[in-house]
Each structure stands twice: as C-alpha cells, then as structure tokens.
Amino acid sequence: MISEISTIRWSDGVVEILDQRLLPHRVKYLRLRTARQVAKAIRDMAIRGAPAIGVAAAMGIALTAYHSKAKTREKILEQLRRSCEVLGSSRPTAVNLFWALDRMMKTAESSESVEEMRSRLVEEALRIMREDIEANRKIGENGARLIEDGDRILTHCNAGALATAGYGTALGVIRAAHAQGKKVIVYACETRPKLQGARLTAWELLRDGIPVKLITDNMAAFLMQRGEVDKVIVGADRILAKTGHVINKIGTLCHAICAKHHGIPFLVAAPTSTIDFKSGLEDVVIEERDPREVLYIGGKRIAPEGVEAWNPAFDITPPELVTCIITERGVYRPEELKGLDSAALSGE
Amino acid sequence: MISEISTIRWSDGVVEILDQRLLPHRVKYLRLRTARQVAKAIRDMAIRGAPAIGVAAAMGIALTAYHSKAKTREKILEQLRRSCEVLGSSRPTAVNLFWALDRMMKTAESSESVEEMRSRLVEEALRIMREDIEANRKIGENGARLIEDGDRILTHCNAGALATAGYGTALGVIRAAHAQGKKVIVYACETRPKLQGARLTAWELLRDGIPVKLITDNMAAFLMQRGEVDKVIVGADRILAKTGHVINKIGTLCHAICAKHHGIPFLVAAPTSTIDFKSGLEDVVIEERDPREVLYIGGKRIAPEGVEAWNPAFDITPPELVTCIITERGVYRPEELKGLDSAALSGE
Numbered sequence: 001m002i003s004e005i006s007t008i009r010w011s012d013g014v015v016e017i018l019d020q021r022l023l024p025h026r027v028k029y030l031r032l033r034t035a036r037q038v039a040k041a042i043r044d045m046a047i048r049g050a051p052a053i054g055v056a057a058a059m060g061i062a063l064t065a066y067h068s069k070a071k072t073r074e075k076i077l078e079q080l081r082r083s084c085e086v087l088g089s090s091r092p093t094a095v096n097l098f099w100a101l102d103r104m105m106k107t108a109e110s111s112e113s114v115e116e117m118r119s120r121l122v123e124e125a126l127r128i129m130r131e132d133i134e135a136n137r138k139i140g141e142n143g144a145r146l147i148e149d150g151d152r153i154l155t156h157c158n159a160g161a162l163a164t165a166g167y168g169t170a171l172g173v174i175r176a177a178h179a180q181g182k183k184v185i186v187y188a189c190e191t192r193p194k195l196q197g198a199r200l201t202a203w204e205l206l207r208d209g210i211p212v213k214l215i216t217d218n219m220a221a222f223l224m225q226r227g228e229v230d231k232v233i234v235g236a237d238r239i240l241a242k243t244g245h246v247i248n249k250i251g252t253l254c255h256a257i258c259a260k261h262h263g264i265p266f267l268v269a270a271p272t273s274t275i276d277f278k279s280g281l282e283d284v285v286i287e288e289r290d291p292r293e294v295l296y297i298g299g300k301r302i303a304p305e306g307v308e309a310w311n312p313a314f315d316i317t318p319p320e321l322v323t324c325i326i327t328e329r330g331v332y333r334p335e336e337l338k339g340l341d342s343a344a345l346s347g348e
Numbered sequence: 349m350i351s352e353i354s355t356i357r358w359s360d361g362v363v364e365i366l367d368q369r370l371l372p373h374r375v376k377y378l379r380l381r382t383a384r385q386v387a388k389a390i391r392d393m394a395i396r397g398a399p400a401i402g403v404a405a406a407m408g409i410a411l412t413a414y415h416s417k418a419k420t421r422e423k424i425l426e427q428l429r430r431s432c433e434v435l436g437s438s439r440p441t442a443v444n445l446f447w448a449l450d451r452m453m454k455t456a457e458s459s460e461s462v463e464e465m466r467s468r469l470v471e472e473a474l475r476i477m478r479e480d481i482e483a484n485r486k487i488g489e490n491g492a493r494l495i496e497d498g499d500r501i502l503t504h505c506n507a508g509a510l511a512t513a514g515y516g517t518a519l520g521v522i523r524a525a526h527a528q529g530k531k532v533i534v535y536a537c538e539t540r541p542k543l544q545g546a547r548l549t550a551w552e553l554l555r556d557g558i559p560v561k562l563i564t565d566n567m568a569a570f571l572m573q574r575g576e577v578d579k580v581i582v583g584a585d586r587i588l589a590k591t592g593h594v595i596n597k598i599g600t601l602c603h604a605i606c607a608k609h610h611g612i613p614f615l616v617a618a619p620t621s622t623i624d625f626k627s628g629l630e631d632v633v634i635e636e637r638d639p640r641e642v643l644y645i646g647g648k649r650i651a652p653e654g655v656e657a658w659n660p661a662f663d664i665t666p667p668e669l670v671t672c673i674i675t676e677r678g679v680y681r682p683e684e685l686k687g688l689d690s691a692a693l694s695g696e
Contacts, residue, residue: 254566254606260609307560
C-alpha cells in the first residue's frame with residue numbers, strides 16, 4: 001500500500017526524498033544533507049506539492065541546525081536565515097513553503113541556546129510532518145462525507161500522498177471515501193507539462209486499488225458534457241483568505257470553468273497551512289518555469305526549433321467557481337475563509 | 349513558404365502524401381498506389397484534417413479507377429464500391445470523407461464507359477483538391493474581415509495547410525489577415541494526445557513568419573483570464589446543419605466553454621463540405637482511438653503499467669458557444685445553417 005512509501009523522511013541528519021521525477025518507472029530516494037540540496041530538490045521538482053514542499057523546507061532548516069558548527073546563538077541564527085533565503089527562493093507560489101520557514105524561524109528565535117535550537121528545530125520539522133499527515137486524515141474524514149457511493153470524480157495534477165507528508169489532500173478525500181466502502185471511480189487528468197496526473201496520481205491510486213482512468217487534460221470538458229463526472233476535487237498551492245481565490249496547478253481554472261458550466265460541484269481540499277491570510281491577489285507570484293518543459297516531453301523535442309512557449313506553473317480560480325474548501329478544521333465556502341481566526345489556526 | 353509544401357498530390361497513378369507523423373522533424377512523402385494504402389494512411393494519421401481526408405479519399409477512389417483492369421462498367425463499379433467501403437471505414441467522424449466518396453461515386457455512376465470513368469474520376473479527385481484550396485482562400489478572405497490589427501488568436505489542433513489541400517481553414521483566416529498587414533499573434537495549443545498544435549501548427553506558422561507561441565491545452569483558460577486572447581479560431585470535422593453543433597478535435601469544447609466564460613468570440617472556419625445536412629446529433633460517431641496514444645508520448649510510456657486510458661478523438665461544441673462559422677460562401681451563425689440550400693452548395 002501507498003502508506004509504506006514515504007514522500008519524505010528524516011534519518012539522523014539526512015533528509016530522504018522520493019525522487020518523483022523518476023516515477024512511475026523507478027522508486028529512488030535522494031539523500032540530502034544541506035538546505036541548499038533541499039532547495040534544489042524543490043526547484044527541480046524531485047519533491048512537489050504544496051504541503052510536501054512545506055515539510056521539505058522545514059527539514060532543510062533542520063538540516064542547517066543539525067549540522068551547524070556555530071558556537072553562538074547569533075551565528076546559528078545567521079546561518080538559518082541564509083538557509084531560509086535559499087529555500088524561500090526555490091519556488092514562489094505555494095504558500096506552505098513560507099509558512100513552514102516562518103514557523104521554523106519562530107522556533108529558532110524562541111530558543112535560548114545553540115543546543116536547544118538544534119534539538120527544537122529537528123523536533124519542529126518532524127512535528128510539521130506529523131501534523132501534515134494528521135491534517136490530511138482529517139481532510140479525508142471531512143471530505144468523505146461529501147462523496148456519495150458511485151461518484152465519478154475528476155482530479156487534476158497530484159494532490160495525493162506524494163504531494164504531502166502522506167495520505168494526500170484531494171486523494172485523501174478519495175482514499176477516505178474508498179475506505180468507507182463507497183465505490184468511486186477517479187478520472188485522472190494527465191496534467192501537462194509535467195504529467196503529475198499520469199505519472200503520480202495514476203500510480204498512487206493503482207497501488208491502493210482505487211479504480212482510475214487516465215485522460216488528457218483537454219478531455220475533461222467532454223467527459224463532463226457526457227454526464228460522466230459527478231464531482232471535481234483538486235488540491236491547492238495557495239488559497240487567499242481575503243478573496244477566496246484558489247491558486248493551483250495550471251489547468252485547474254479550466255476544469256473549474258467547465259464544471260460550473262455543467263453544474264458539477266468543484267471541491268478544493270487543502271490543509272489550513274495552504275491558506276494565505278495576508279496576501280491579496282496582486283501579491284501572488286505565479287511561477288513561470290522553463291519553456292523547455294512544454295517544448296520537450298521525456299527528453300524528446302515535440303515542437304519545431306525556433307518556436308517559443310509559455311509555461312506558467314499555476315493558475316488562479318476565482319471564488320465563484322469553487323463550491324467549497326475542505327480543510328482539517330472543517331468545510332468552508334470560499335467567502336467564509338476571511339472570517340477564520342488565522343492566529344488560532346496557526347496555533348499562536 | 350508553406351505553399352511550396354503539398355499535403356497531398358497526384359502524380360501519374362501515385363498519391364503522394366506528406367507523412368505528418370514525422371513532422372516537424374522530417375519532411376517525407378508516402379507514395380501510395382491503392383485505396384487500401386490510402387485508407388491506412390488516413391487511419392494511422394499520416395494524413396489528417398477533415399478537408400485533407402476528403403481529398404485523400406477522393407484520390408483513393410481515383411487510384412482504384414486508374415489501376416483497374418476491369419473490362420466492364422459493372423466490374424469497375426464493384427471495385428470502386430469496395431474501395432469506398434475500405435476508405436469509409438478508415439475514420440468515422442469527419443464528414444468530408446463521406447462527402448468526397450459520395451461525390452466520386454456519383455461521378456462514377458454517371459459515366460458511360462470504363463474509359464470515361466477512369467479519366468473522369470481522376471479529374472474529379474483533382475477538382476475536389478483544387479476546390480478545397482479555393483474554398484480555403486475564400487474562407488481566409490471572409491474570415492480576415494473579422495480579424496483586427498493586433499488580435500491575439502488562440503487556435504487548437506491544426507486547421508492549416510496540412511489539414512487541407514492547402515492554405516488551411518482556421519490558419520487560412522490567420523494567413524489572410526497576416527497578408528493584409530494585420531499584426532496577429534497566434535497561441536497554438538499543443539493538442540494532446542497527438543500534439544498536432546505543437547508539431548504542425550507551430551511548424552506551419554513559423555515557416556510563414558507569423559508570430560506563434562506554444563502553450564499546453566490546459567493553459568488556454570488562464571491566458572483568457574489574463575485578457576491575452578482576443579479571439580479563438582478553430583477548424584471543424586463535421587458541423588451539423590440541423591442543430592449547429594460543431595464536432596472538432598478533442599479539447600475544442602473546453603476552449604469554447606472558457607471563451608464563452610470570458611466573453612471571447614469563438615469562431616469556426618470550415619468549407620461547406622464539412623457541413624452535414626443530414627445527420628442529427630444521435631447519428632454522429634465520435635471515434636475512440638487506441639488508449640496507447642494517451643499512455644505513451646513519442647514511444648515512451650508516461651503512465652504506470654496497468655492503468656487504463658480513454659481516448660476520444662473529437663468532442664462536440666454546442667451552438668450556443670459558437671459565435672459564427674466562416675465558410676467559403678459566407679459567415680453564418682450556427683442556427684442559420686439549417687436555412688442553407690444543401691443542394692445548391694454541393695453543386696447539384
């Protein structure tokens with residue numbers, strides 16, 4: 001079962017990351033010893049998915065603390081701040097990354113000594129990991145209530161165990177419904193350009209014995225038109241509490257518009273660590289990645305030499321297209337998020 | 349210039365077809381001598397695009413007549429009918445195929461002798477080819493009036509010279525506008541699973557010096573949301589005169605829904621040979637192709653072993669999403685098609 005495969009783990013000063021670029025063909029772990037190596041793994045998408053990136057960033061900070069030879073509190077704080085910068089510049093869109101770095105730095109700053117900082121930062125990273133798995137289980141519980149026996153569910157990208165510390169957000173809801181004995185069928189959109197749906201979601205669901213059928217992204221609307229989709233469930237990389245906008249993998253907006261057009265509920269599953277209580281829409285940076293991700297597939301060029309490509313990694317789904325947001329705390333309409341107590345949520 | 353490259357040509361009893369499966373990497377012609385070989389080239393998508401398939405089918409019939417050793421009118425008609433069956437079963441959705449076969453058989457049946465049949469069928473196939481190019485030029489003229497200087501135009505699949513006997517339908521409109529000195533930018537959607545947008549549309553437009561940017565299909569909605577698309581223009585494989593539905597490459601529906609959502613005109617360009625005056629929606633067969641086209645890209649498997657895929661080659665865009673249909677006879681709203689005189693259009 002998928003639960004035996006970890007996305008990320010801590011092992012005595014080494015962060016082991018399942019290299020998702022090699023899936024579904026190979027299961028291989030990267031062994032990382034520095035924050036810089038973790039940042040590179042995030043940037044190169046060896047690990048991806050907003051919650052998983054948050055956990056990886058926390059572990060990157062823990063690595064810096066664990067291996068630091070600093071003798072003074074000021075010196076180690078300086079090293080940690082540098083690691084934060086490196087990790088913070090790896091990918092700009094998913095908010096969990098900044099949320100985790102922020103939490104790690106607060107832990108560092110509230111520690112009295114170098115020794116205390118080392119042990120508390122490793123503990124905090126492990127806590128963030130455990131909390132993410134717990135949050136996903138609760139998201140699964142909360143979301144499974146919305147799933148009916150026989151539902152045909154369309155999902156995009158991978159919001160599964162591989163996108164988190166374990167269990168998954170959107171796929172967590174599907175896993176929980178399946179565990180309750182509800183017969184569900186999943187339509188996995190392949191998710192160009194990086195094919196996370198074809199490579200990761202199909203792999204996870206096959207391993208768990210949950211029926212899955214692969215489609216190209218552009219088939220989703222036709223499937224909806226034929227009445228073969230009961231619900232759409234996706235994850236999120238950032239949800240704006242102020243406005244209810246959902247930032248998620250490129251292609252999400254398109255599914256949301258087509259779902260609305262056909263009267264199909266559009267559900268977003270994410271932990272509250274994905275909710276951004278500060279930013280407005282104008283503050284969000286949509287990462288644009290190397291155009292070669294579009295021009296090539298699997299190392300093979302598909303387009304003629306000389307053609308340009310555009311490669312935004314995310315898009316923005318406005319709140320009027322979102323039926324509800326399933327979190328570990330409960331299920332909310334997008335406009336309800338601004339009423340949530342962000343301080344209480346972050347445990348402050 | 350693209351006009352120097354033929355999609356299909358007749359050369360003394362041989363049909364030469366540009367093998368589009370090898371583009372953009374190689375320009376190579378298949379030399380076909382039988383209707384069966386032409387049917388295989390259509391089925392395997394060495395040649396594709398509704399108007400091009402129509403011309404190829406007509407030439408397939410011409411090949412049978414040209415090489416026939418039949419001595420009697422009845423015998424050659426029997427051979428031609430067999431060729432019609434073989435060609436007619438190559439791909440079920442594009443109506444031009446059946447339209448061309450019908451026209452060729454009427455020519456055959458109205459011929460008095462074997463000799464007359466041979467020469468008239470070759471002539472008729474060449475006439476269908478010439479008429480297609482002329483129709484595309486007129487579609488270009490009619491459509492270019494709707495294009496404004498500076499328009500940013502999104503297109504899907506390839507409705508270009510390669511999809512026709514020459515010049516193209518959707519790309520014909522873009523070519524004509526460009527030739528008039530209007531500065532247009534084309535966003536070409538890559539069009540999974542067969543990547544006609546990345547491989548063919550980008551190639552054609554680059555050769556003609558028309559600015560083109562490649563995107564994955566799932567980026568179109570985000571581009572529209574950002575206000576960067578002024579018009580969508582696509583071709584068609586079959587347009588139902590009775591109801592105004594447009595059947596075109598999978599992914600078209602999705603763009604049409606997203607265009608409507610964002611208030612962007614959605615234009616369809618096609619010759620009247622693509623209009624089906626007889627069928628209702630229930631009569632249309634949507635071809636489902638080999639799932640391996642989704643599971644593999646360029647010979648490389650992308651999805652895990654054991655996962656199933658769905659692979660419809662076309663989808664159906666309802667008339668309420670279509671702004672207008674640009675033909676060689678004029679520009680029509682979908683609901684106006686049923687008022688057209690089909691007999692007059694087919695030259696009867």
